[in-house]
Amino acid sequence: MPQNLQLAITAFGGPETLKLQHTDIPEPQDGQVLIKVAFAGVNPVDAKTRAGLGWGAEKIKDILPWVPGFDVAGVVVQDSTRFKAGDRVAGRIVEGGGYGQYLCASADVLSRIPDGVSFEAAASLPVAGLTAWQALELAELKAGEKVLILAGAGGVGHFAIQLAKAQGASVYASCSAANIDFVNGLGATALDYAVSPLEAQVNDVDVLIDLVGGDVGEAALKSVAKNGRVVTVPTITADRIIAAAKPLGIDVKGMLVVPKPEQMDTLLTLVQEGKVRVEIAKTYPLEDGVQAHVDIQTGRTRGKLLLEMPE
Numbered sequence: 001m002p003q004n005l006q007l008a009i010t011a012f013g014g015p016e017t018l019k020l021q022h023t024d025i026p027e028p029q030d031g032q033v034l035i036k037v038a039f040a041g042v043n044p045v046d047a048k049t050r051a052g053l054g055w056g057a058e059k060i061k062d063i064l065p066w067v068p069g070f071d072v073a074g075v076v077v078q079d080s081t082r083f084k085a086g087d088r089v090a091g092r093i094v095e096g097g098g099y100g101q102y103l104c105a106s107a108d109v110l111s112r113i114p115d116g117v118s119f120e121a122a123a124s125l126p127v128a129g130l131t132a133w134q135a136l137e138l139a140e141l142k143a144g145e146k147v148l149i150l151a152g153a154g155g156v157g158h159f160a161i162q163l164a165k166a167q168g169a170s171v172y173a174s175c176s177a178a179n180i181d182f183v184n185g186l187g188a189t190a191l192d193y194a195v196s197p198l199e200a201q202v203n204d205v206d207v208l209i210d211l212v213g214g215d216v217g218e219a220a221l222k223s224v225a226k227n228g229r230v231v232t233v234p235t236i237t238a239d240r241i242i243a244a245a246k247p248l249g250i251d252v253k254g255m256l257v258v259p260k261p262e263q264m265d266t267l268l269t270l271v272q273e274g275k276v277r278v279e280i281a282k283t284y285p286l287e288d289g290v291q292a293h294v295d296i297q298t299g300r301t302r303g304k305l306l307l308e309m310p311e
């Protein structure tokens with residue numbers, strides 16, 4: 001039996017606490033599918049969890065070493081009720097484990113990858129694409145409304161711009177000077193946050209999608225219309241943004257992305273039809289996952305970072 005190479009968080013701390021380990025190939029339980037992973041997404045939550053922060057760290061603190069990775073795309077190894085060996089699948093894996101060659105996942109959270117969609121694109125979609133979708137849904141964005149998306153160039157932001165635009169909204173998105181062309185190219189009006197405060201560049205927005213949180217999220221409330229709606233996505237500062245918005249009469253909701261295979265199916269179809277573009281900044285071999293964590297935690301990623309599993 002070939003062994004299963006994984007990259008695990010061995011202790012809370014810096015990227016160097018990620019270590020390669022060999023384990024047995026897992027056995028699928030009832031309702032599960034064994035997947036040979038091709039690519040896994042790297043998300044900010046992976047680095048926050050590794051650093052011992054947030055809900056992720058709370059969940060795993062007693063079960064280290066733990067293998068991160070909530071986004072996977074790969075091939076089904078054995079026939080199961082819903083899938084056949086050889087099917088290409090992708091999904092949002094709540095339990096993590098994507099940073100490894102093999103993974104057992106509930107069949108209920110998996111989507112088939114359509115022809116013409118690469119494993120790389122499919123692995124980019126689960127957390128970032130579903131978060132973008134679910135944030136816009138929670139904000140009840142409607143056609144014709146004005147939406148401001150903070151961090152339009154990031155993993156979630158670049159999908160949120162495209163989905164909001166497709167819904168017929170008028171889309172503004174903040175970014176640095178280096179990402180102005182990229183963000184404009186996705187269909188938004190790019191706002192360079194270093195030039196002047198955002199409220200001097202856009203105001204009276206119906207919806208704010210806050211993908212930065214903290215001071216930046218709080219300051220952006222100044223751009224929101226009196227009866228505007230806000231979804232603040234970073235969980236660590238959500239309570240703070242909700243509290244800051246209360247005296248302003250602005251409704252703010254926090255969220256936690258959930259697997260929704262039917263939404264994933266639609267996202268995959270949009271990619272297949274060329275209606276949603278997937279930006280991949282860099283792909284690292286699994287063995288270079290430490291560098292991927294160094295890079296994701298700069299907060300400067302354009303689009304997505306991926307890990308490629310060894311054969």
Ligand SMILES: NC(=O)c1ccc[n+]([C@@H]2O[C@H](COP(=O)([O-])OP(=O)(O)OC[C@H]3O[C@@H](n4cnc5c(N)ncnc54)[C@H](OP(=O)(O)O)[C@@H]3O)[C@@H](O)[C@H]2O)c1
Binds near residue numbers: 153211212257296
């Ligand atoms: N609650 C949930 O379920 C959930 C799900 C997914 C993500 N999240 C959280 O949501 C946040 C965004 O996730 P992500 O995957 O999109 O992160 P990401 O890909 O790491 O975001 C990087 C982007 O942030 C931009 N950025 C950094 N500082 C900025 C600022 N002050 N103003 C505007 N843009 C700024 C950068 O653009 P520039 O270089 O141009 O500044 C970069 O393109 C993270 O905190 C993540 O943990 C939460």
